[in-house]
Amino acid sequence: MRLAGKKIVLGLTGGVACYKIAELTRALGKAGAQVQVVMTQSATQFITPVTMQALSGNPVYTDQWDTRIHNNMPHIDLTRDADVIVIAPCSTNFISKLAHGTCDDLLSTMCVARPHHVPLLVAPAMNVEMWLNPATQRNVAQIKKDGIQILGPAAGEQACGEVGMGRMLEVDQLLAEIIASFQAKSLAGKEVLITAGPTFEPIDPVRGITNLSSGKMGYAIAQAAWEAGANVTLISGPTALDAPYGTHRISVQTAQQMHDAVMTYVKADITAQVTSTVKKPQDVFIAVAAVADWRVATASTQKIKKTSDSDTPQLEFVQNPDILASVAALPNAPYCVGFAAESEHLLHYGAAKRIKKNVPLLVGNIGHHTFGTDENELILFDANGHTALPRANKQTLAIQLIQEITQRLNKTQQ
Numbered sequence: 001m002r003l004a005g006k007k008i009v010l011g012l013t014g015g016v017a018c019y020k021i022a023e024l025t026r027a028l029g030k031a032g033a034q035v036q037v038v039m040t041q042s043a044t045q046f047i048t049p050v051t052m053q054a055l056s057g058n059p060v061y062t063d064q065w066d067t068r069i070h071n072n073m074p075h076i077d078l079t080r081d082a083d084v085i086v087i088a089p090c091s092t093n094f095i096s097k098l099a100h101g102t103c104d105d106l107l108s109t110m111c112v113a114r115p116h117h118v119p120l121l122v123a124p125a126m127n128v129e130m131w132l133n134p135a136t137q138r139n140v141a142q143i144k145k146d147g148i149q150i151l152g153p154a155a156g157e158q159a160c161g162e163v164g165m166g167r168m169l170e171v172d173q174l175l176a177e178i179i180a181s182f183q184a185k186s187l188a189g190k191e192v193l194i195t196a197g198p199t200f201e202p203i204d205p206v207r208g209i210t211n212l213s214s215g216k217m218g219y220a221i222a223q224a225a226w227e228a229g230a231n232v233t234l235i236s237g238p239t240a241l242d243a244p245y246g247t248h249r250i251s252v253q254t255a256q257q258m259h260d261a262v263m264t265y266v267k268a269d270i271t272a273q274v275t276s277t278v279k280k281p282q283d284v285f286i287a288v289a290a291v292a293d294w295r296v297a298t299a300s301t302q303k304i305k306k307t308s309d310s311d312t313p314q315l316e317f318v319q320n321p322d323i324l325a326s327v328a329a330l331p332n333a334p335y336c337v338g339f340a341a342e343s344e345h346l347l348h349y350g351a352a353k354r355i356k357k358n359v360p361l362l363v364g365n366i367g368h369h370t371f372g373t374d375e376n377e378l379i380l381f382d383a384n385g386h387t388a389l390p391r392a393n394k395q396t397l398a399i400q401l402i403q404e405i406t407q408r409l410n411k412t413q414q
């Protein structure tokens with residue numbers, strides 16, 4: 001219920017993507033929001049007010065002169081208790097109206113008359129040529145300058161059959177953007193690198209050693225960091241999870257691969273000369289992954305066969321590099337946050353591990369109580385001792401943890 005208690009005014013303008021807004025309305029309701037739909041006449045050509053009323057549970061407004069509003073001023077009254085206005089889909093014409101302050105129907109007049117503290121988010125949806133048209137780009141630049149937030153658009157197949165920029169974001173992406181719009185941008189402009197999930201160390205081509213980490217905690221932290229405005233790179237071992245929207249995920253399998261990927265990103269100032277995609281070193285490194293401490297020294301290239309009933313293969317192990325300790329030891333290391341997955345004596349082991357890894361903050365949890373589940377409880381160890389984040393779902397804990405990290409990061413930069 002990430003939107004509990006929020007009132008969202010959802011404006012629809014003309015576009016085939018209106019059909020996706022039925023789903024978005026349901027998703028917003030499920031997330032706890034109260035949704036008030038306002039439609040342009042063009043939008044009603046694509047989806048009916050009846051459908052939108054049924055899904056939102058509220059009367060739909062399409063007309064400036066609607067007498068159901070007592071003072072007959074729907075352009076004022078509909079937004080006075082709104083937390084956000086979202087225009088989705090937002091047509092080329094509506095962007096132009098926003099850029100010019102045009103008031104020629106209920107929705108456009110309502111946007112111009114909105115209280116200045118109510119954020120306006122727009123999700124463009126149009127043909128690629130309409131999106132790329134210089135007039136549209138001029139209008140988009142203008143509304144951005146005016147403080148309107150543009151969600152997307154994405155590139156891909158379009159209803160008209162052409163391919164390119166202009167597709168409206170998908171429902172789950174719009175939902176993520178709307179939820180994020182309510183979070184303080186405490187990490188705006190920061191680069192955050194996160195490891196998550198288990199690693200998998202091969203024994204032979206069909207077997208390997210891994211652990212019970214699901215990646216849920218690391219992925220929730222990546223999501224929370226993105227919601228706080230950070231550019232997030234997520235280096236993930238094998239998990240069944242989708243990449244959190246807005247983050248850049250790199251999938252790896254072994255601890256060595258995770259180490260190499262982390263080092264590439266953490267030393268991005270050096271690699272920038274050869275990798276044009278990476279521009280800036282990291283501000284924060286959060287090592288959430290349950291990294292295998294050992295790997296099989298020489299993994300067999302072929303499946304190891306059982307030759308008799310009593311034989312057991314003799315596996316020789318070597319230690320994997322300690323990713324967190326390697327990053328923390330770098331000159332100009334980012335602000336490093338470690339995790340400790342223990343099975344007992346958490347207070348003792350957590351405090352000792354923070355010092356051993358030489359990191360300012362270490363987050364302790366009981367591994368087998370949390371791996372694979374949706375809840376967790378965390379103990380934060382820093383130079384001042386330890387504090388607890390009580391049991392909650394991983395999303396809530398991730399948001400709290402990002403706040404804790406931000407406070408400490410800001411102190412180091414004062």
Ligand code: CTP
Pocket residue numbers: 195255287288289290291292293320321322323324325337338339340341342
């Ligand atoms: N870690 C890492 N690279 C490794 C092992 C661990 O980056 N090769 C990181 C983890 O991501 C975590 C922290 O170090 O942030 C502690 O991991 P944990 O498995 O709890 O501890 P270990 O260092 O492996 O020590 P031990 O297994 O003895 O408890």
